[in-house]
Amino acid sequence: MYNFEFVKPATVDEAVAAMKKEGAQALGGGQTLLPTMKQRLASPESLVCLSGMAELVGVNAGDGAVTVGAATTHAQVAADAAGSYPALADLASNIGDPAVRSRGTLGGSIANNDPAACYPAAVLGSGATVTTNARSLSADDYFTGLFETALDEGEIVTSVSFPVPEKANYQKFDQPASRFALVGVFVAKYPDGVRVAVTGASEGGVFRWAEAEAALSGDFAASALEGMKPGADGMISDLHGSSEYRAHLVGVLTRRAVDAAG
Structure with missing residues (x-):
């Protein structure tokens, strides 16, 4: 150092x-x-x-949403969101190992926007609102690419508000050495439709799988996705898995998430 x-x-x-x-x-x-x-x-x-500031720490449920302070650790989200947003709590409980969960924060994760991180899938899959010291951003506008976000220089994430869905689940295929997602899929069913967010797979970072969303919005069942997978073009290909393998995993994990949520 x-x-x-x-x-x-x-x-x-x-x-x-x-x-x-x-x-x-x-x-x-x-x-x-x-x-x-x-x-x-x-x-x-x-x-x-940014740790240690009371205004950036905590999990609060109300008005159909769960709001998490940016400096809240993964471990605290896993514990405090279990009753109000179980899928989010479950995701947080499986990030890294106990040491990572006791130090890592929601704000740090989404500000870094690692293409294999878990939280971006929850934020995008929930249609969450990211609040900073200056403004509020929808999840669809916040994530802009590989390790890139809409944050301006010096802008700080202060909280994230997650609308609570009717049903939701996150499925992750771990890269065993890092515990990052080789592929992770977050599925959330809302009254106006279904959102499917994928992490770990794309060269462009976290993304929504629109074809799966359309199919599941008509029929929220794994059978609605039978034989479906996204195209392999633009998927990450490395020593851990080819682009075709990752595309296949997206389809498999999405079906598993729907089964688990249902």
Whole structure:
């Protein structure tokens, strides 16, 4: 590691002010940023710690939604959302290992937007609203590509509000070494239709599988997806699995998620 400034603001306003300094980088749970810094793949001059601020921590249910503070750990989401949004809690309970779940945060995960991370699938699959210090963004507008989001420089995620669906489930095929999703599928059924979000598969990051959404909105049953899978073009192909294999997994996991949700 190298020398850098560590800033621990007490409020979001203080954090926003600290982020205006040249070379500043927001620090959530540090599960991605700190290893990246150790490998010299990133070298921020100042780390602005977002943990410990009460206004960014907590899980609150009401008015048909579950709102999660950006600095809430995966472990807390797994525990506190179990009664109000079981599918979200189950997803959080299977991220990484206990050490990762005790440090990693929702805000850190979606700000980084790793193409194999689990939370982006829940956010997009739920049609959630991402709130920052400056504005609110729909999930469909928030994720813009591989490791890319609509966040402006210095903008900080403060909370995410998840509309609670009638039924939902997340299915993940683990990459066993990293516990990231080789492919993960989040399915959520709402009164006005079904949303299907896929992580781990696409070179463009998390995406909605529109054909599956249309089929399931007409008939919420795994049989409605019989023989269906997305095209392999644009899917990730690496030593862990070919693009064709990932496309096949998307179909399999979507059917499993529908069965489990039903």
